[in-house]
Amino acid sequence: MTDKLKIVRTLTGKVVSNKMDKTVTVLVGRSVKHPLIGKVIRLSSKFHAHDEKNELGEGDVVEITEGRPLSKHKSWVVTKVISKAQQLS
Numbered sequence: 620m621t622d623k624l625k626i627v628r629t630l631t632g633k634v635v636s637n638k639m640d641k642t643v644t645v646l647v648g649r650s651v652k653h654p655l656i657g658k659v660i661r662l663s664s665k666f667h668a669h670d671e672k673n674e675l676g677e678g679d680v681v682e683i684t685e686g687r688p689l690s691k692h693k694s695w696v697v698t699k700v701i702s703k704a705q706q707l708s
């Protein structure tokens with residue numbers, strides 16, 4: 620009997636919206652080299668992630684992990700808050 624290691628996808632991004640209940644929208648950016656031209660292009664994707672305690676705000680940098688589907692668009696869970704956004708007073 621062999622134990623298989625489960626590969627878990629994790630991404631790091633910035634919270635751009637927290638208007639939904641227990642859900643945040645995370646913008647994940649990546650840099651890709653264009654195959655023909657060779658120029659580095661910045662691409663981004665938005666993911667809905669589960670925030671159980673509703674504690675995240677816009678501008679926070681978080682780590683999200685892929686999990687089971689929680690709703691139609693939400694299958695990612697916030698696992699760690701890397702840095703909080705600075706509050707303007």
